[in-house]
Amino acid sequence: MTAGPVRRTVVVGGDHVAAICALALKRALDPIGVEVVLVRTPNNRMAAEVCATLPGVANLHRLIGLRDKAVYGLCQAVPVMGREFDGWSEKPFLLGYDAFQPAINDVDFIQFWSAARHKGLDVPLEYFSPGAVAARQGKIGQGEKEGRWRRPLSGLHVDAAAYASLLWEGCRKAGVEIIETNALKVVQGRSGIASLALAPDRQVVADLYVDATGSERRLIGHFGFEKWRAWFPSDIRFSASLSAPSPPPAYSRFVAVEDGWIGLLPLQDRLVAIGHLRARDRDVYALVRHYLVQISGQEPATLEWREFAPGRLAHSWRGNVVAMGDSAVCLEQLAPAELQLVQIALSTLVAFWPVDSDAMPEARAFNAAFEEHLFQVRDFQLAHFTRSTRAGDYWESVRAAPVPGSLAHRQQLFAARGVVPVTGEHSFGPGDWSAVLAGTGIVPAHSDPATNRTSESEQIEKFQHLLKLVASEVRSMPTMSEFLVRTGGTR
Amino acid sequence: MQPPLRVLIIGGGTAGWMTAAALAARIPQTRRDLRLVESEAIGTVGVGEATLPHIRAFNEDIGIVESEMMSRTAATFKLGIEFENWGAPGKRYIHPFGAHGKPMGGIGFHHFWHRVRHRSEVADLGEYSLAIAACRAGKFEFPAVEQDTLRSTFDYAYHFDASLYAKFLRSLAECGGVARTEGRCVEVLRESESGDISGIRMDNDDIIEADLFIDCTGFRSSLLGDTLGVGWEDWSQWLPCDRAWAVASEPLDQPPPFTRSIARDAGWQWQIPLQTRTGNGLIYSSRFIDDESAREALLCNLPSHSVGEPRQLRFTPGRRRDNWSRNCIGIGLASGFLEPLESTSIYLIQIAIQNLLSLFPNPRCDPALVNEFNRRMNLEYDRIRDFLILHYYANSRAEPLWTHCRDMLVPPSLEAKIGLFLHRGAVPRHAEGLFSPPSWVSLFFGQGLEPSAVHPLATGMDEERIAEVLSAMHDEIARDVAAMSDHGTIVRDYAQALS
Numbered sequence: 001m002t003a004g005p006v007r008r009t010v011v012v013g014g015d016h017v018a019a020i021c022a023l024a025l026k027r028a029l030d031p032i033g034v035e036v037v038l039v040r041t042p043n044n045r046m047a048a049e050v051c052a053t054l055p056g057v058a059n060l061h062r063l064i065g066l067r068d069k070a071v072y073g074l075c076q077a078v079p080v081m082g083r084e085f086d087g088w089s090e091k092p093f094l095l096g097y098d099a100f101q102p103a104i105n106d107v108d109f110i111q112f113w114s115a116a117r118h119k120g121l122d123v124p125l126e127y128f129s130p131g132a133v134a135a136r137q138g139k140i141g142q143g144e145k146e147g148r149w150r151r152p153l154s155g156l157h158v159d160a161a162a163y164a165s166l167l168w169e170g171c172r173k174a175g176v177e178i179i180e181t182n183a184l185k186v187v188q189g190r191s192g193i194a195s196l197a198l199a200p201d202r203q204v205v206a207d208l209y210v211d212a213t214g215s216e217r218r219l220i221g222h223f224g225f226e227k228w229r230a231w232f233p234s235d236i237r238f239s240a241s242l243s244a245p246s247p248p249p250a251y252s253r254f255v256a257v258e259d260g261w262i263g264l265l266p267l268q269d270r271l272v273a274i275g276h277l278r279a280r281d282r283d284v285y286a287l288v289r290h291y292l293v294q295i296s297g298q299e300p301a302t303l304e305w306r307e308f309a310p311g312r313l314a315h316s317w318r319g320n321v322v323a324m325g326d327s328a329v330c331l332e333q334l335a336p337a338e339l340q341l342v343q344i345a346l347s348t349l350v351a352f353w354p355v356d357s358d359a360m361p362e363a364r365a366f367n368a369a370f371e372e373h374l375f376q377v378r379d380f381q382l383a384h385f386t387r388s389t390r391a392g393d394y395w396e397s398v399r400a401a402p403v404p405g406s407l408a409h410r411q412q413l414f415a416a417r418g419v420v421p422v423t424g425e426h427s428f429g430p431g432d433w434s435a436v437l438a439g440t441g442i443v444p445a446h447s448d449p450a451t452n453r454t455s456e457s458e459q460i461e462k463f464q465h466l467l468k469l470v471a472s473e474v475r476s477m478p479t480m481s482e483f484l485v486r487t488g489g490t491r
Numbered sequence: 492m493q494p495p496l497r498v499l500i501i502g503g504g505t506a507g508w509m510t511a512a513a514l515a516a517r518i519p520q521t522r523r524d525l526r527l528v529e530s531e532a533i534g535t536v537g538v539g540e541a542t543l544p545h546i547r548a549f550n551e552d553i554g555i556v557e558s559e560m561m562s563r564t565a566a567t568f569k570l571g572i573e574f575e576n577w578g579a580p581g582k583r584y585i586h587p588f589g590a591h592g593k594p595m596g597g598i599g600f601h602h603f604w605h606r607v608r609h610r611s612e613v614a615d616l617g618e619y620s621l622a623i624a625a626c627r628a629g630k631f632e633f634p635a636v637e638q639d640t641l642r643s644t645f646d647y648a649y650h651f652d653a654s655l656y657a658k659f660l661r662s663l664a665e666c667g668g669v670a671r672t673e674g675r676c677v678e679v680l681r682e683s684e685s686g687d688i689s690g691i692r693m694d695n696d697d698i699i700e701a702d703l704f705i706d707c708t709g710f711r712s713s714l715l716g717d718t719l720g721v722g723w724e725d726w727s728q729w730l731p732c733d734r735a736w737a738v739a740s741e742p743l744d745q746p747p748p749f750t751r752s753i754a755r756d757a758g759w760q761w762q763i764p765l766q767t768r769t770g771n772g773l774i775y776s777s778r779f780i781d782d783e784s785a786r787e788a789l790l791c792n793l794p795s796h797s798v799g800e801p802r803q804l805r806f807t808p809g810r811r812r813d814n815w816s817r818n819c820i821g822i823g824l825a826s827g828f829l830e831p832l833e834s835t836s837i838y839l840i841q842i843a844i845q846n847l848l849s850l851f852p853n854p855r856c857d858p859a860l861v862n863e864f865n866r867r868m869n870l871e872y873d874r875i876r877d878f879l880i881l882h883y884y885a886n887s888r889a890e891p892l893w894t895h896c897r898d899m900l901v902p903p904s905l906e907a908k909i910g911l912f913l914h915r916g917a918v919p920r921h922a923e924g925l926f927s928p929p930s931w932v933s934l935f936f937g938q939g940l941e942p943s944a945v946h947p948l949a950t951g952m953d954e955e956r957i958a959e960v961l962s963a964m965h966d967e968i969a970r971d972v973a974a975m976s977d978h979g980t981i982v983r984d985y986a987q988a989l990s
Contacts, residue, residue: 031951355915355944412859446853449522
């Protein structure tokens with residue numbers, strides 16, 4: 001006996017994440033007549049905030065019908081080819097958004113690279129990454145496929161507030177009912193939320209509720225929230241505006257400092273400084289200003305901060321509520337994976353869209369699938385911290401925390417033999433992992449003996465060929481300015 | 492350069508020679524020193540005459556020419572496995588190496604089929620699989636390379652003589668520099684400090700030392716089990732069969748392009764068609780039938796005259812807790828045993844070899860490599876275990892073995908899979924391990940499980956339209972099958988067995 005299909009879903013939240021959820025669900029579920037309502041609460045994001053994404057956002061935009069022209073024209077969008085990490089380990093390194101090198105005679109490139117490192121090669125892995133090289137040279141790749149060579153794609157930075165406006169507009173056009181309110185009371189029922197009471201006498205009833213209210217978790221609550229403070233000791237996150245370099249750099253930069261880290265993310269009209277710091281009882285403004293001046297030589301034009309509590313809900317789908325974005329998992333913004341996780345959660349939700357509004361055993365499968373992704377994203381970020389050689393209280397406390405078994409295994413396996421386990425679902429492929437682990441200073445102790453099937457002279461020739469290929473690939477890419485003109489950027 | 496790693500393979504059955512041939516082909520001579528010891532006095536089990544499509548990549552990797560391999564091993568093609576009387580007496584289904592239909596809008600085909608299955612013009616699910624249709628018609632053709640046609644929606648494997656396959660691989664391995672020593676290992680020697688294995692003593696008192704030991708000693712597991720004491724995870728609570736009779740019979744005039752698996756009162760019977768003979772066996776539970784009756788049941792149900800006397804095998808289903816311990820790796824039956832219901836024995840050997848190659852130690856067995864190897868292998872075993880258990884669990888037969896199976900508690904991992912299928916027709920999708928969604932689809936429906944609902948997105952298309960799509964697909968399959976060759980003919984033309 002079933003109570004019938006899910007006919008109505010309500011998304012609650014005030015930022016771009018809420019709007020993406022509403023729009024994506026509307027587009028995916030419209031063919032089966034599911035009504036999508038967006039209860040739009042005030043946007044609690046910081047004014048200057050930037051939304052940074054991995055290249056996969058292009059797929060999301062296709063799914064929700066967002067056109068590049070609008071994103072570049074209205075959201076100060078800047079494409080980026082990678083992220084530079086400075087001050088974390090011994091040497092800075094740039095993680096390109098491709099991290100893919102062709103195999104040599106069926107053996108992974110990383111095996112040849114680590115063998116060559118032991119023979120004295122002093123060329124960092126990033127030199128073989130078209131994404132990283134393009135990033136350094138201010139060039140933008142657009143991801144066309146050409147033979148065995150997959151060209152790099154760009155990630156994206158957008159002004160979060162403008163992005164949210166654009167998405168709301170998309171919701172309206174797509175037929176999402178939008179209710180604006182801040183007065184919101186959850187009415188609990190027998191096995192989940194029965195309705196939302198909106199002031200003064202309005203009620204919204206749905207079969208399934210999506211909590212996209214960020215770390216407030218206004219629908220799902222904080223029950224079962226696992227704190228990750230031992231791994232990520234920052235207690236505040238901030239966002240500040242600095243003046244824009246022209247043209248904007250084609251990568252973001254993450255600088256480790258004594259109390260945490262600062263990221264510099266270009267938009268068309270400004271450079272946004274974000275960061276996570278352990279401020280404790282200190283004057284946050286003075287602390288942030290101190291680091292910004294130190295790193296950029298600039299006084300911030302605007303500066304806002306929020307308290308930060310990293311962690312995740314043990315079950316992001318409970319009863320008839322699904323948490324999305326920061327409601328489900330609160331991570332530092334070191335890897336721009338927030339939207340990636342939202343995208344994964346949405347596609348998993350659609351894949352497990354409940355068949356019965358009264359009983360949703362799909363939650364278990366959803367939670368298991370989502371957990372695999374979010375642990376991997378957490379580990380990917382944490383890899384930077386656990387390998388840092390910096391001195392100071394903050395860094396010592398990070399290193400004192402026991403590394404999660406999943407990450408320790410990855411690091412040890414890579415250190416032993418340059419192998420990255422492909423476990424379950426993943427947001428970061430073996431190439432990304434190799435790049436980040438090598439970037440944090442791990443050189444595999446041994447390489448695949450199959451590398452010896454390729455003679456040393458052929459190996460050298462292949463390396464030189466690859467470097468040339470990367471160079472010519474990058475030469476053919478447009479510059480940042482050319483790219484922005486072509487895509488309708490405002491600068 | 493690193494000194495070559497001394498690898499000693501103990502045991503020369505299918506597992507031993509597959510390992511030897513693959514290591515010889517993939518690891519350059521300068522980096523390895525390969526030796527295999529075997530005794531002609533010790534018989535091999537010769538597991539798995541039926542294979543899975545993965546074997547093709549393995550063969551290709553070590554430079555095997557398909558037609559040559561097939562004629563040397565008396566092989567036929569295989570497009571799937573037919574299960575008869577499994578879910579219920581009189582029912583039959585084929586687990587094909589391929590999909591049923593095509594997904595629509597990202598939603599699995601079976602959801603759409605399930606919605607319209609009550610309509611008179613809609614056929615059984617199996618009728619929408621090209622591989623199954625080819626099996627039923629006794630036809631075979633190589634799959635198309637172009638991805639957009641139905642003719643690319645299936646894959647194939649082989650039935651072959653495993654002992655001839657091992658012999659063929661031996662010739663390749665020896666050409667590739669593998670040294671073979673005839674004789675029996677009578678003692679395994681260990682380093683006093685580390686406890687690692689240092690060498691083995693042969694029956695002529697020779698001592699053979701090595702850095703890495705591959706235990707291919709079959710059920711005995713002389714190194715991994717006996718010497719290192721790695722425990723056995725016993726799965727007989729879920730897989731009740733513990734014995735088998737095996738016998739060859741005359742070849743069939745028309746060898747079908749599929750393996751047959753027929754459920755019997757207290758077990759099940761296999762039929763594997765080779766060019767030169769038919770492999771037969773009855774797997775049974777000694778709790779529910781005595782040996783002599785089982786032997787009788789096999790001999791009374793052969794598809795052709797028997798050749799020779801039946802041989803008995805005894806086993807405990809399960810796996811070693813670890814397949815790699817210290818400097819010793821178990822491959823084949825030394826690492827675990829799962830009955831050949833889904834032809835997974837050779838697959839498990841192949842996967843162990845692939846994992847060994849990608850984690851080849853150098854020279855120390857770093858714990859990270861060992862842990863990763865064990866993680867991968869345990870996952871493979873556990874996934875296959877669940878898949879096999881479902882064959883036993885989901886049945887409506889009346890005999891004591893089957894009622895026992897129907898009442899057993901299945902592992903929680905399987906229980907969750909069954910629950911989600913019954914609730915909404917969802918099938919497991921894993922990034923690692925054997926059995927993709929199409930396999931689960933054939934198993935769930937084949938064993939008679941029925942979901943109470945389908946994916947909500949499959950309700951967006953109206954029934955008329957679905958029925959039209961299905962009808963067109965059915966016609967296309969019929970046309971494709973009609974254009975295929977007769978299986979027996981194509982085998983003879985392509986790779987006639989060496990006499």
